Amino acid sequence: MKKILLHIPNTITSLNLLCGALGLAFVFRGRMDVAFWLLITASVFDFLDGFAARLLNAYSPVGKELDSLADAISFGLLPAFMLYAVYLPAAPRLWLTFLPLIVAVFTAIRLAKFNVDDRQAESFL
Structure with a gap:
């Protein structure tokens, strides 16, 4: 039972990743409304995975990397492509149409720095 509990945070992180990937698919289909709600849902899962990891004391190197990859998609690529889709017709x-993609680049840089910062190994506060 204990081993199963240790997978809960990574499962929640995977739901964050799924929301980000689905959000991208909806952006490509012109459904910004659905993409927006998937972004909100991804942020809830992002909060819950960290909460579950702390509650269950379930930290792992894989979980740390998975969290960063999920965040890069949900909070880097998805918002960047949402901005791109909105901005493209008016550029x-x-x-200038590529300017929103800078969001994705800087998100990835921030997440990479977070992964190598040992001061934040178990808490982001």
Whole structure:
């Protein structure tokens, strides 16, 4: 039973990742409303995975990496493509259409720094 409990945080993180990936699919289909709610749902799962990990004392290197990958998709790529989809028709210059993608780049950089910061090994506060 204890081994099963240790998988709960990673399962919740996987739901975060799933929401981000589905959100991207809905952006591509022009359903920004659904993508928005999937982004909100991903943020709830992101909170809950950390809460579950602390509650169950279920920390692992795989969980840390999985969390960063899920966050990169849900809070880097998804918002960037949402901005891109909204901004694309109104962009006065072609190169400006790529500006929202900077969100994804800086999100990935921040998450990489978080992963190597030992001061935040068990808590982000």
